[in-house]
Amino acid sequence: MIEVKKVSKKYGRKKILDGVSFTANKGEVTCLIGINGVGKTTTLKAIMGLTPYKGEILINGQTMTKDSYEKITFIPDAPTMLPQMTVKQAMVFMKDFYHSWNQERALQLLEFFKLKEESRISELSKGNTAKLNLMLGLSLDVDYVLMDEPFSGIDIFSREQIANVFASHLIEDRGVIITTHEIGDIEHLIDKVILLDNGTVLKEFNTEEMREEEGKSVVDVMREVYQA
Amino acid sequence: MMRYLKLVNFEINRFSKIYLTLLLITLLSQFAGVLIVTKSLLNDAKEIMLEEKLSEVAYLSEYGGIDFTHIANTLWFLGPIALSAVALIFYIFLIWYRDWFGKNTFIYRLLMLPTSRLSIYLSKATAIFLMVLGLIAWQMILLPLENALFHSSVPEAFLNMEMSTSSIAAANGILMLIIPSTFTQFLLSYGIGLMVMSILFTAIMFERSFRMKGILLGLLYGGVAAALFLTPVFIMASEIFHFYSNELFGLLLTLGIIVTGLSIWLGSWLLKNRVTV
């Protein structure tokens, strides 16, 4: 379980996060939604130890250490490998540095996304860059995968393909935290929703419970919460 | 440890194209310098002999012959050394900032490696230091070859003296700095170099942690570190106390180690706890 407890963060005088608390379970897809851009990415960065913050974040009950990067990974909204590398070189890099690299799954994902090992990263389309990012992150045998806006700015077919990953064995029983504003692509695939606004959590709910008890879709709840 | 070495290797590879270009420029420019400068010096001598109707012996006693110091002081020779120095100083900054502002944000990957932030910090420092040593080694390989070429292209009568590689290095201020003749000088040159690099790295970490405010903190830190290191020199200059040269050296060495250690500790602490991607 990932526990985010009263996490606050300021950039200068601007409060980005103001006492954010929520939990995300292993084996579930948790979706961080916020209609104003701020806060979602910062939350993921805070979990990953990529930015300082006030408050506490626990991963399986422990604070982040260097070894945690074998257990939790982050797939940002931007390419993380050098542009001059080929896909293959990026894979070798990962294999070199992570014990948790799973070459077999990497090859499955390569096939799934129809990426070519010899492609140069600088020459990949935006959709393929996102897929490469996802492929590198998901090839680690980690407990948790954090994804920042995996659907933004890419074509509909790539979006569909990426959404299919959530339903496939390629995710296995990992915990996933995803930020997105294009909820439509994955609404039926997520277990839990955290609605953020102005750096605070407005609502946290389980999607199936919400459908069963109130007959509301995620978009219905968003409309209620954000337009109130 | 393995990951640290892999990172060092990785960092060197990333700079290898520019680095090899620097080595090549040094080779070409210095060899071209030897040939071109020697030829022009000999031509000048011939012209003067012709104009003033001097015999070779008379010319030599009047104007003297030539030696390698004539070469070593030209732009052909010192230019590539300066270029390499500037490139590596520039790279001290680039090695960090390219990870944030490059076409792809590699810093995400780098800081998510399952290795300590200290290793990441040290791998970059090591890469630069190794590249500096590599350039020096290259210069030490080139120098005797250039010297030999020089000898073979100057008529014996015009040669002032045959200089050894070490005497060439000792006769030129800049070469003396990069190819020290004593261990003490080596410690001074490279120790100060390492210390300055660690201070710059730490200033960069301040900037990456606190942005605009960080620039001020970085400058402040640089000033404090320099002041700390130079304390014995200030004490001597103000004539409060006099140190013998070996005492001064010992003090500077100790303070240098302290300042370097402090910078590395502070820099890697900032990288671990305060830096924002």
Added chain:
Amino acid sequence: MNVNTREPVYLQVVRHFKEQIAIGTLVAGQEIPSRRELAATLNINPNTAQKAYKEMEEQGLIHTERNFPSQITTNETVLQAVRQELILEAVESFVDAIRPINVPVDELLRVVKQKYSEEIREEEGK
């Protein structure tokens, strides 16, 4: 399967199975895919697939023996009931929709009969 985002997805999966049982695509004793395979084919969350299977177990539609793939039940009573349930459900919602128009039963049945046979003919013609 087209997912309706306002209805629990697991119940939609259960209905999907019931439809297949009713039309005979799934027969008594037939093995069904693992929850992961099902998630991938229907493009749903594996947890949802798991929950759907649990619900179907509870309703007696499938049964699982330890370490074997789950199977459609061989209990004919249950299977027949599924068909009845679907018919009743569909008719209920049809009645709900037609009730406000206040059509006499005879006319309604005539129109339904005509429309229904047309549909079947069209489908067979394809």
